[in-house]
Each structure stands twice: as structure tokens, then as C-alpha cells.
Amino acid sequence: MKKQSFFKKFLYSQKVAPYVFVMPFVITFLVFFAYSIISMVVMSFQKVAGANTVFIGLDNYKVMSNAIFQKSLKNSIFYTIVSCALMIPIPLVLAVMLNSKAMRLKSTFRSILFIPALTSVVVAGIVFRLMFGELPGSFMNQVIGAFGKGPLVWLRTPATVWLVLYIVCLWRWTGVNMMYYLSGLQQIPADLYESASIDGASTVQQFRYITIPLLKPTIIYVLTISIFGGMAMFSESYMIFNGNKSPNNVGTTLVGFLYRLAFEQNNLGIGAAVGVIFLVIVLVVNFVQLILNGTFSGKER
Amino acid sequence: MKRKNRITSVLLVIFFICVAAVTLLPLILLAVSSLRPGSDLMRYGLNFNIDWATASFRQYRMLFSGENNYFIWYKNSLLITVVQVALALFLSACVGYGFAMYDFKGKNILFACVLLVMMVPTEVILLPLYRLINRMHLINTMWGIILPYLVVPMLVFFFRQYLSGIPKDFLDAARVDGCTEYGIFFRIMIPLMKPSFAAMGIYQGMSSWNNFLWPMIVTNNIDKITLPVGLQSLLSPYGNNYDILIAGSCFAIIPILILFVIFQRYFIEGMTAGGVKG
């Protein structure tokens, strides 16, 4: 009886409670992620072949000099940069317009723009793959046909492949990012704008000197998730090309390359090495980004 | 001034009508095409040229006929989504609360781990994770899909943000009143967090319902796979089964759409209140 109450007291103490709360995370983190990441790092130094697995030092990292590795790395970086360049300003402008006083039917448009995010990448991939099909009758070829242009081979020409990937990205995520911005905008006090317009500030000036600075935390957040999303891009390409293959690797990303090595060619060690490289890149990029913006976690505002 | 406002208003609405039309276009195209026979699509491509003489709900009747596995996948996906949303919301809320309301040793390191998990795509740790789930004998089960993602870093991050808006004195007042640490969480915080639950419920519902890669790897049997995996399995290298695929894709959007329409007010509210403050 006494013991139990001691235990209870311990468990209910203010010192222990936080650990109880974060316990689910600690457990899943240790069991699933820490274990997985460590075994991946170990594998990256091995030639993995069932019972005949041997350590081979840094050999797997020679993959860095491979042409396709470099191409997929470039693809991933290019995709990330351009998608950030698209996914930060466009939803922001839309959100500001939607948030303006003159706007009507706000919630309707807000919901409609969010709908694509509800569809799975499988469904989105199927629709866009077919819309951009190379048959003269496929939708996009009809559209450009109306402007007198001949049918295009959308998914086998590098420029249009990227175009399609960005369109899919814009289509699926504009609504989501806009939602983040809207929530940020609603926290900016309205009287700030009022006093600014009394002082004669134009809409553009208000946007530049009030909206942007006050929205900075949201912008940083959107940037962060855009970087995660951009670097991790794989499923979109997988669905658009109906498999992890694209002509001349135009749409092969680092994750796609990793998947190909490890799960299509059975080169686990090299695949793991690519995984480690990927991890390092993402970590560095994000920490640099967070530090530059002076908003490292933990610190309360 | 008034007049100018009205013009702006009209222009804005017209602009957004265009944006909305472009946004909805692929889905409308999908819906229209679901009425066309699959062989038509193969021959002419996906477009709006619908021949009403051949248009029919035949594809939907095929879906509902029970002659295929579509509704088994549908059921699997629904079950997994419901269970995962419920568990992930509760557990992530606990964790987020722990991070937001307490100062404890190792907090910063642990939170950095949350961010780390957020950054690592599933693909990177697929194999070790698969081995683990296999050793736990969870292949082909719902728990195999759910367990590694019980605590969702994104939700933890969000709940932490949301709760850090609540003053800590509030907690001390409750403690003075004799509330235990867990009592505070269950009796005071959870009710306060309602809007954020709605927001994250939709978010998690979306990602569970649409999750593709991990369920594909974990499940093998045709009666255990989820809807996106099932739909993707209709694409075969020897020609795709468009009849079921297009109608099935269309119908797959519906539950999550209903959920969104019903709860969207709370969703916006929750997102706003949670707001990203940095």
C-alpha cells in the first residue's frame, strides 16, 4: 500500500510528468527511427549480401562520383529550389488577396483551393499522367492545339517533364501553404493596416512593410516544410512515370535513385550510403536555414 | 472610394473564380472520364470529349458489384485511417503538451529528434524498418502500417506551437486547486485543444488515407492492402485497367472530402489558433 502510494507520488510529481508525456515519442523514436538510422549507417559501410555481408570501409561512398547519382542530386536540388520559389510567393499572394477586405466568398474559395491536397498522390499522378499524355487527344495537347501548336510529348522531354512536376506540386500544395499564410495573416492586428493607410501607404507598401515582416515566422515554416518536401520528392515522379524510371532520368530524384539501388538492383550497401548522404544534406540545409533565420527550436519567443 | 472597392471586389472574385476553375479542372476531368469506357481513354486520351451516347455509370456499377476488391481496400483504408487518426492525435497531443508546458532535462535534444524524424523520408529507412516490422510479425497487418507512425512529428510540432500560446500560470493555478499533472492535461487542456484536434484530425486523416509507400511495402495480400496501393496495383505493365481505376480514383476522394467539408470551419479555426509563431 505504502509502496504503491510512493510509486504514485513519483509518477505524479512535476519532475516526472513531462517524461511520461513525451514517453510515446521516445519509445517510437528509439525503437523505429534510431534503430533504423543506425542500421542504415552501418549498412553503408558494408557489402550487404545476406550471410556473406562484409565491411568494406568507404567503398560504397564512391557512388558520389557516379553520373546518375550526380544527376539525381542535381534534380533534387533543382526541384527543391524551384518548388520553394513557387510555393512560397504564390500562395502568399493568393492568401493576401483572399484576406483582403474587398474579397467576397472567402471561405468557399479557400476550401476549393484546398481540395487538391485531399487527393492522394496516386490519384493525382493518374490524372496528370493522362492529362499530359502524348496522344493528340489528351487534354493538354488539345489545349495547346487550340493555340495552333502541335501535340507535345510532355513526359519524355526534359523541359516539359519539369513543367508537369511543378504543376502537380503547385496544384497539390498551394491550398495548404495558403492555409498556413491565412492563419498567420489573421494574427496581424488590423489597426496596423488602418494606421498605415491613414499615413498614405499604398497596398504594395503595406504588403512590403507590414505583411512580410510580421509573417516571417510563417514564411520560415513554409520554407522549412517545402525543403523537406522538395528533397523527399519521389512518389510524384513514381506515379507520373508509372514506375521509378523516367526517360534519361529527367525525373529521377535522390530518393528515387536510392530506391532503385536498394530495392530494384539489390545494392543495399550503396543504397544505404546514398541514404546517409541524403540525410547529411537535409540536416545541413535545414540547420543552416534555421540558424540563418535565427529561429532555432526550443527558444521561446 | 466605395466604388473603387467594389471594382476591386469584382476583379478579385473573377480572379479567384479562374483560379478555382483551374484547381478543380483535373478532378472534374476525372469525374467526367469516369463515365467513359476505359477503352475510350486508351484510344483517345483523357479529355472532355465525352460521347453521351456511350457514357454510363457502368464503371461505378463494376465498382459496387463486389466482383473486385475495391471495397475491401476501401474498408482497410477507412479502418486504418480511423485508428491512426485517433491514436496519433492523442499520443502526439501528449508529447506536444510535454514539450510546450514543461522544462526538463534533455528537452532540447529530444525536440531536435522530433525535427529529425520530420526530415527523414520513409524511403531512406525503408529496409531497416521493414525488417523490424517483420521481426515483430506485423507484416500484412494494420498495426504494421500504424506502429512506426504512432507519434507524428508534424502533429507534435503543431500541438507544441498551439499550447505554447497558453500561459503557464494557468497550470500553476490548477495545481493550487489540487489538480494532478495528468488531471490538468485531461480535464483542462484537452478541452482547450479542441480546435487544434480538428485541424490535425483533418491533416492526419489526409495523410493516413493517402499514404502509399509504407502500406505498399508492409502489406502483401490483396485483402490487406489499402486503397491507394490497390488503385496503383490496377496499373499493370500490360495495359491499365482504366474502367476501375478512374471510377475508383474518383470515389476514393469522397470520404476525405466529406470529412473536410464538415469540419473545415474548425480546421481553419484550429490552424489559425495554432498559428506558426516560429
Place this chain on the structure above:
Amino acid sequence: MNKKLIAGLLTTAMLTSTFAGGAVTAFADDGSTQGTNTFVDGGTEMSFWTFQELHVAFWTSMADVWNEQNPDRPINLTVTNGESHSTHSKLLIACQSGEGAPDMADIEIGYYGSFLKDGYLIPINDAVEPYKDDIVMSRVSMYGDAEGNYYGVDFHLGETVTYYNTELMDAAGVNIDDIVTWDDYFEAGKKVLEATGKPMTAVETADLFLPQAMMLEKGVQYVDEEGNPNLVTPEHAEVIDYIREKIAEGTIEIAPGGGFHTEEWYGHLNAGDVASITMPLWYMGRFTDYCGDLKGKIAIAEMPVWNEGDVRAVLQGGTGTSVIKGTENEQLAKDFLAFAKLSKEGCTYEWNELGFDPIRTELWDDPAITENKDNKFLAYFTTNPFDVLKKNGTDLTAPDISGQYAATYQTLVSTTYSNAFEFSPDQDATELLQAEQDSIIF
């Protein structure tokens, strides 16, 4: 709120379950299926993965036949079908982790090397032994290693032939019996182009059938004897230059969709927009399934050769069924596999239902098969595929898929041919092949 949310979801779930009614996992005519044979009490439970729905019925039917003939060793087989890429990846992941793999699986030729390389498969030499004299052995031994072990059996022989659109040939006044060499073929192609404006044939950028067939005829493989990638050969460069020349001339087009298994291609082919195509005999099924408009207009003939008098016979494509290491029923699985694929019953089923040219030679002379009026494949084509088989005999060149073939194949179909024919048609072929070879990771 939370409760409401869940309640809402549950209601939806219940509603849909009602809709679903009594849907059961049975054979269905949509793309994905799971099937079992007629249950036999006390039968050994075995699992099987495939990536082609038609194979589900094949395996379960063969299990029934097996159980009838071997009442002392009955099998209860569960066949699961899934999308090709993901099924192969999943199988590989299961093999790599040593857990969760099925007893047997269908493995597509492009992926086969990945499984062979690290010993995930069990040799089946002893099980094949009793059938050895009745079949074309090169189709079996190709799924093997340098030590003489073989690990898989195919569904078909997969002999490569040329399918001609007779309407276009007639329009151009071409007699296909006169075509012997590739030069003859493309001379005829010029006539076709002139008369109809249609290309003679197409080349894939996302697959390798035409260049591979041409290379095999020259006796050259994509991997060397040690199994290392070997793309940079003079013959390979010749083949690429030859195809490029014909593309420039207009007698070869780049296949719409990039490959012969895309919806764009099927539409194009069915519309009669290409005059001929060189593919293995198993491609007959694509004609009957996707090109209904061409019924009675397609002739099958031997494919052209480089020099008059050359052996025309080449095997391409395929799916090796193998027993996966870790099975508890090794012997039973091997015996069943050999029986299903190599027995008369199995080969007859494969021909009748799947349109696969039989690996078992006695069927080539069986009038019940070769003259069967009800067979949809014989009814579709204007010439009899068995005539081609008999003419070419059993000395057939198969692709070497050992060693690093899987990695090599991935490069060929993702970059090599799209670079060679579409993106850099002017780059020196040898140079291009060297760059491609350097990019292969193994």
C-alpha cells in the same frame, strides 16, 4: 469534437461496408487478384507472388491438376497478384531481410539478376531433369549461373518474330516472304513510307527489344562472361548507328509512349499507324487484347537477319518462376514448378489461355493445338506462329541475364536508348556507350 470526428468516420465506414456487401477475395476481372486452388484437406500450404493477373488462374489451375495427379503430395496454393514494380521491390525487400518472402514467385527478366546475384533462389536442376529432352533447354538454362545451376522456368519460349500489318504491306506492294535481311526489310520500309507515309517499325526508348534482338543475332550480350556490364562493343555501336540511320530516314519511329506496353502505343498500333513490329511471340496477346481493329490483318513471320543464311532464332523477354530460399517445402515447390511449366498440361494451358509459344517442342507438331480453329490467337493472325517456330528449330540464342544484368538493364531502359535515339542522336555511338557503361553501379 474528437469523438464527433471519429463517429463521423465510423458512420462512413459502416455505410461503405454495407455498400460493399459480400465482396469476397475471389478471382476478379480487374487488375489485382488473389486466388487459391480447390482446397485439399491436408495439403501443404504454399504462397506464391505474381505481377500478372492472368498468371493467378494459371497457377491455381495447375495446382488443381497437380493435386489430381499427385494425391500423396497435395498443395494448397495461394497466389497473390500485385502491380509489377512494387511486387518486385517488395519481393526483393523480403528476400534481403530474409523474412516474409513467399515460397515461389514470378520474377520478370529485367529484375531476375537482382535475385540471382545474392543467392535468393534455389537451384531446380533435379526437378527439371525429367523434362530435359522434351523442351528447349536454352530457355531454362538462361535463368542460371556459370556453375550450370538453373533457378527458374519461363512461361513461354518467347521467340522473337516480326508482326506485319498486311494492309500496309499490300498498299506498298511488299511481299513479306521476300524479306530476309534487315537491309531487305528497310528497303521494303522505304516503299511503305512512300506509299502510305507510315514508318516501317518503331524503336523503344524505355525498353530494349529491337536493339537487343539485333544484338543477339550478332551473338553479342549486354554482360560479359564474368557478368560485368559490357555495353561498349563494336556490334552494339553498329546496331545503334543502324537504327539511328533508319530513324533519320523515317523508316523507324520512336514508339509513342516510349515503349511497346504503353497506352499511347497500343492506340497507335491499333490505328494501323506503324507497318510492322519485331517482338517475341508472347506479344500476340497484346494484339488480341488491345488491337481489336487489326484482327485478320497481321501476319507473323521470322524476323530479318543481318546476313542471308544466319540463324534467325532469338529469345526475348520473359518471366522466370523460381523457388525462393527460405521455403519450408523446397522439394515440393521445385517439383510443382517444373510440372506446371514443363508438363504437357502446363504448356497446353499456357498456349491456349495465355497465347504463349510452348517451351515443349512436341506441341509444335500437335494438330490439336496448331490447327485449333477455336484458338483466339490462331484466329487473329493470318499466318500460323507454329510454322515460324518449326522453321527456326531449337537452336535459339537467349539473352544472358547473369551477373550485373539487372543494373545494366536499368541503365539501358532508363538512359541508354533514350539518349541514343532521342536526346543525343548525333553523339558518337561508342562514346555514348562508354558514358552509359560508366554510369552503371554494381
